[in-house]
Amino acid sequence: MIRNDIRALDAYHVPDASGLIKLDAMENPYPLPDTLRRTLAERLANADIHRYPDAAMENLREKIAARHGLAPEQILLGNGSDEIIQMLMIAADQGACAAPAPSFVMYELIAKWIRRPFTAISLDEHFNLDADRFLQVVSREKASLAFLACPNNPTGNFWAADVVERIASDFGGLLVIDEAYAPFADRDHLHLINEHVLVLRTFSKIGWAGLRLGYAVGQASLISELNKVRLPYNINTLTQIAADVLLDHFHVFDEQATRIRCERERMQRALAAFPDLQTYPSQTNFITIRVPDAGQAFAHLLKKRILIKQLGGHALLENCLRITIGTPEQNDQVLEALKELFK
Ligand SMILES: Cc1ncc(COP(=O)(O)O)c(C=O)c1O
Structure with a gap:
């Protein structure tokens, strides 16, 4: 009844964070301001949920496109950028999908779901990407689709601009530059957008994770082909209305992103002062660190009611932890807990 390779998979696990300081999923720690909540509530109260959502979402796409000085035909909306990754996997030419490793786990997982071969190109020990090696492997494996998360999750770093540019110009397939962390980079x-290069964005990290809204930006001809594998009504009415309201108040989220970036810099400096703890440069809303015993550090923070992410699944991530940047108070609590272990 169910494919054996699907049976062999585990369902995506989300740990229970009730009662914990939640710093495991790169969410914005700041809730919506009260005035904005009220505006949102008024608009949502008028939602016509007995009707299907607006399927074409012309107005919403226009508002998003305008932020980038682009046309609405260049925007494809997804139920989170995860859904767009799935659309790309379905629509791209047959052939392998390639991505650096370690990187965002959904690239490999979705490739498995639809039986697309997946090729991982390992980063070096500093989490840097070698463009020559990447291009050699994608050509050898005849990859037709590649994902570059820029900045990368779960390592947090940016690959050099010339590395990304080389790959964009020399890779013959469809290249997706996933900018989930653009607000912090x-x-x-x-x-770099052209007939075979797309950029992926999400509103999840800027503060709307609960809405599930992401988008691809690309040439109109490419976007219109991808639109053919978009499920009808993929963005629900409440999300469409909320996004419309929140886009009109985007300064609130820009300002929060600035605060998060400042806190990231403070945390970087504070963490760098710990002996026995290695930090990696971050252009995201999280910091990846390496400790002598990640299991012990994770358990200690959990005892202090702080949930972070213990990384794994790749040799380069041994003893690595990923800490989402929280509010200044939450970050202080992380530092306090780490001090108990490392000072
Ligand atoms: C690199 C990268 N791409 C895409 C996503 C998915 O984001 P969304 O919430 O829009 O599905 C994430 C989420 O962690 C991510 O790290």
Whole structure:
């Protein structure tokens, strides 16, 4: 009844965070301001949920496109950028899907679901990517689709601009530059968009994780092909209305992202002062660290009611932990807990 390779998989596990300081999933720690909540509530109260949602979402796409000085035809909306990754896997030419490793786990997982061969190109011990090696492997494996998470999750770092540019110009397949962490990064890659390069964005990290809204930005011709594998009504009415309201108040989220970036820099400096603890540069809303015993550190923080992510699944992530940047108070609690272990 069910494919054996599906039976062999585990369902995506989300740990229970009730009562914990939740710093495991790269969410924005700041809740919506009260005034914005009230505006949102008024608009949502008028939602026509007895009707299917607006299927084409012209207005919403136009609002998002305008933020980038682009046309609405260049925007494809997904139920989270995860859903767009799935659309890309379905629509791209047959052939392997390639991505650096370690990187975002959904690339490999979705490839498995639809039986697309997956090729991982290992980063070096500093989590850097070698463009020559990447290009050699994708050509050898005849990859037709590749994902570059820029900045990368779970390592947090940016690969050098010339590495990304080389891959964008020399890879013959469809290249997806996944900019989930763009609000916290010093550069983006929208200028690289062309007939075989797309950029992926999400509103999850900026503060709307519960809405599930992501988008692809690309040439209109490519977007219209991908739109053919978008499930009808994939963005529900409540999300569409909420996004419309929140986009009109985007300064609130920009300001929160700035605060998160400042806290990230403070945390970087504080963590760098710990002996026995290695930090990696981050252009995201999290910091990846390496400790002598990640299991012990994870358990200690949990005892202090702080939930972070213990990384695994790749040799380069041995004893690594990923800590989402929280509010200043939450970050202080992380530092306190780590001090008990490392000072
Ligand atoms: C690199 C990267 N891409 C995409 C996503 C998925 O984001 P969304 O919430 O839009 O599905 C994540 C989430 O962690 C991510 O780290």
